[in-house]
Amino acid sequence: MAFQLREAQRAMMALSANPDDTAQAIRVIGAMSGNSGERCFNRFARSSGGQRILREKRELYDILSNLDDLRAMPEGSLGRAIWAFYTSEELSAQGLKAASETAAGEDGYFGGDDDRTRFARRLRELHDVFHVLTGYGRDVRGEVACLAFTYSQTKNTGIGYLALRVLRGAGWRSEMGRVIRQGYWRGRRAEWLIDQDWEALLQQPLEQLREDLRVGPPPEYEHLRSAGAPTLAN
Numbered sequence: 001m002a003f004q005l006r007e008a009q010r011a012m013m014a015l016s017a018n019p020d021d022t023a024q025a026i027r028v029i030g031a032m033s034g035n036s037g038e039r040c041f042n043r044f045a046r047s048s049g050g051q052r053i054l055r056e057k058r059e060l061y062d063i064l065s066n067l068d069d070l071r072a073m074p075e076g077s078l079g080r081a082i083w084a085f086y087t088s089e090e091l092s093a094q095g096l097k098a099a100s101e102t103a104a105g106e107d108g109y110f111g112g113d114d115d116r117t118r119f120a121r122r123l124r125e126l127h128d129v130f131h132v133l134t135g136y137g138r139d140v141r142g143e144v145a146c147l148a149f150t151y152s153q154t155k156n157t158g159i160g161y162l163a164l165r166v167l168r169g170a171g172w173r174s175e176m177g178r179v180i181r182q183g184y185w186r187g188r189r190a191e192w193l194i195d196q197d198w199e200a201l202l203q204q205p206l207e208q209l210r211e212d213l214r215v216g217p218p219p220e221y222e223h224l225r226s227a228g229a230p231t232l233a234n
Helices: 005-017 022-031 036-046 048-055 067-071 078-089 093-107 115-134 140-154 157-170 175-189 206-212
Strands: none
Touching: 005 022, 005 157, 022 093, 022 157, 036 048, 036 115, 048 115, 067 078, 078 115, 078 206, 093 115, 115 140, 115 206, 140 157, 140 175, 157 175
């Protein structure tokens, strides 16, 4: 699949005007992904965990879209923390799904029933899981740092392109640049997370998972809230 630089540039301009437009971010990534998604899928499909997930036709969305089930998970668990993240940030798995479908347009990339499309949906849902696992918020810096972390895990050139564009614009030594570089190296040091059994891990203690998966503790950085982000309670 060829890179679509003009499409990526148009989407980047729109994203710069509205950092909360998730569909534009997904368009940027899709335009510059090339064959990297296929390479990530092949690695996933070769792993024992990936084979089991594909064989069982799992949909992580089914769990993440049920706030009642997430809230009922043990205190201190990853799933309970995701519920708190969704609640405080006024986000939802449904919102990410809608944005991805808007970005995909008529080709319906996320709507198929084959293994590759099911894998693409799982990667989409992992974005919110990674936010909570890493401790990066939905603020502007946290979003790009989470993407830099994800790039280290997936080697998706579209994600790398988006993070690099922001890094170059902000400056290497800026607070944004520092947080992006930190996210990248945290992703490099962590275990490969793409084929993990997240359906089971949602029940596990978040702090223990951060240690076991070599993600590390939540980082300290200066949050930069966008105009459209909700005001968080103290």
